[in-house]
Structure formats: structure tokens, C-alpha cells
Amino acid sequence: MTLANKKDATRSSNLLELIHTDISGPYQIAGITGHTSFITFIDDYSRYMYLYLIKEKSESLTTFKDYKAEVEKQLDRQIKVVRSDRGGEYYGRHTDVGQAPGPFYEFCKGQGIVNQYTMPGTPQQNGVAERRNRTLMNMVRSMLANTNLPLFLWTEALKAAVHILNREGNRVLNI
Numbered sequence: 661m662t663l664a665n666k667k668d669a670t671r672s673s674n675l676l677e678l679i680h681t682d683i684s685g686p687y688q689i690a691g692i693t694g695h696t697s698f699i700t701f702i703d704d705y706s707r708y709m710y711l712y713l714i715k716e717k718s719e720s721l722t723t724f725k726d727y728k729a730e731v732e733k734q735l736d737r738q739i740k741v742v743r744s745d746r747g748g749e750y751y752g753r754h755t756d757v758g759q760a761p762g763p764f765y766e767f768c769k770g771q772g773i774v775n776q777y778t779m780p781g782t783p784q785q786n787g788v789a790e791r792r793n794r795t796l797m798n799m800v801r802s803m804l805a806n807t808n809l810p811l812f813l814w815t816e817a818l819k820a821a822v823h824i825l826n827r828e829g830n831r832v833l834n835i
Contacts, residue, residue, distance in 0.1 A: 671704055671705060672703075672704040672705040673705065674705055674737070675703055675705050675706060675735055675737055676703060676705075676731060676732070676735060676737045676738065676739045676740065677704065677705060677740050677741065678703075678704035678705075678740065678741045678742075678743060678776075679701050679702065679703060679704070679739055679741065679742050679743070680700075680701075680702040680704060680743050680744075680786065680788040680789040680792075681699065681700060681701050681702070681724070681742060681743070681744045681750075681789055682699070682700060682744065682745060682786060682789035682790060682792075682793055683697055683698070683699045683714070683717055683720060683747070683749060684697060684698055684699075684700070684793040684796075684797065685697025685698060685714075687814070689811045689812055689814065690812065691713065691812060691813070691814055691815030691816070691818075692812055692813060692815060692816060693713065693815065694715060695713035695714060695715055695815055696715060697713075697714050697715070697716070697717065698711055698712065698713050698714060698815075698818060699711075699712050699714055699719075699720060699723050699724075700712075700789060700792060700793060700796075701724070701727050702788055702789055702792055703731075704788065707788075708826055709792060709822055709825060709826055710727055710730075710731070711796075711818065711819065711822045712726070712727065713815055713818075717747070717749040718749065720749040720750065720764055721749075721763050721764045721767060724742075724764065724767070725767070728771075738772075739771075739773050740773065740774065741773065741774045741775075741776055742768060742773055742774070742775055742776070743776040743777075743778075743786060743788075743789075744775070744776075744777060744778070744786065744789070745777065745778050745786050746777045746778060746779070749762075749764065750762075750764050750765070750775075750777070751764070751765055751775075751777055792825075795821075795825070796818060796821050796822065796825070797818075799817070799821035799824070799825075800814050800817040800818050800821055803817040803820065803821070804817055
């Protein structure tokens with residue numbers, strides 16, 4: 661087994677140059693508002709994360725449009741690249757002749773956003789988003805277990821976990 665050397669890994673040099681995204685769920689227990697999944701958008705440069713609760717994976721395009729409008733207006737910059745897995749919600753559906761581009765892909769193409777997709781079955785290639793989602797769910801399980809809160813409050817614990825992670829120090833930004 662080869663260990664990856666992360667010292668040579670390159671990171672974006674500015675905000676919104678690369679956005680990592682992934683959907684986690686559906687989970688068996690719905691949150692207090694009925695949501696069973698969530699989607700995260702993580703800026704590669706700052707590692708700042710946006711969380712959106714969703715009920716179905718098909719909400720990914722609408723959610724991305726909301727995210728795009730908010731961050732581009734706030735930061736006065738354009739999203740350049742979106743990195744995601746090759747899931748149907750991001751790329752499209754399988755047909756008789758292969759995988760056909762879907763609405764998410766077409767929207768990004770129309771906006772001049774480059775889509776970077778990982779190879780199927782390799783979550784390591786989308787490591788930033790996959791690891792962050794795993795960390796979030798570990799924090800949620802820990803919060804719920806240590807406070808004896810009902811399980812349907814997992815979405816509230818999830819929001820608290822995002823709040824905590826967004827406020828931790830960042831070596832790139834010298835915070």
C-alpha cells in the first residue's frame with residue numbers, strides 16, 4: 661500500500677477557483693424538517709463550507725444555483741471549477757450508449773464553469789468533500805450520543821458541526 665504524499669498537493673490560489681461538492685445520504689431518519697440528505701460546497705482555497713439540507717438528490721442543481729448566486733454576489737468573483745463524483749445528480753444518467761450529460765453539467769457548461777469528475781468507484785479522488793462529509797457525520801453522531809438528544813435532531817447537530825468547522829483556524833489564510 662502506497663501512502664500519498666500530501667506535501668506536493670496543490671491548492672487554489674484564490675477564492676472560488678475550485679469548489680468541491682458531494683451529497684451525503686439519504687439517511688433512514690428524517691431531520692426535524694423532513695430532510696434526509698445534505699449537499700456540501702467547499703472552497704478549495706479557504707476550506708469554508710456551505711451546507712444545504714435536501715430531501716432528494718435531484719435538488720442538487722437548484723441548490724447549486726442558490727449557492728452560486730450567493731457566493732458570487734458576496735465575493736464579487738466567479739466560480740471557475742466544480743469537482744464532484746460522477747454521480748447521476750452531477751453528470752447525468754446512464755443510457756444504452758453510455759452516460760449522457762444531465763442538467764447540472766449543462767448548467768455549468770452554459771455558465772463557463774469547468775466540471776471535474778472523479779473516476780467511478782474512487783471516492784479518494786473527491787477526498788476533500790468525502791472527508792469533510794465523514795467528519796461532519798462523526799461529529800453529529802458524537803453530539804447526539806453525548807447529549808441524549810432524539811435522533812430526528814441530527815440536522816440541527818449537523819448545522820452546529822458546520823458552524824464549528826467553519827470557525828476553526830486555517831493555515832492558508834493565516835487565521
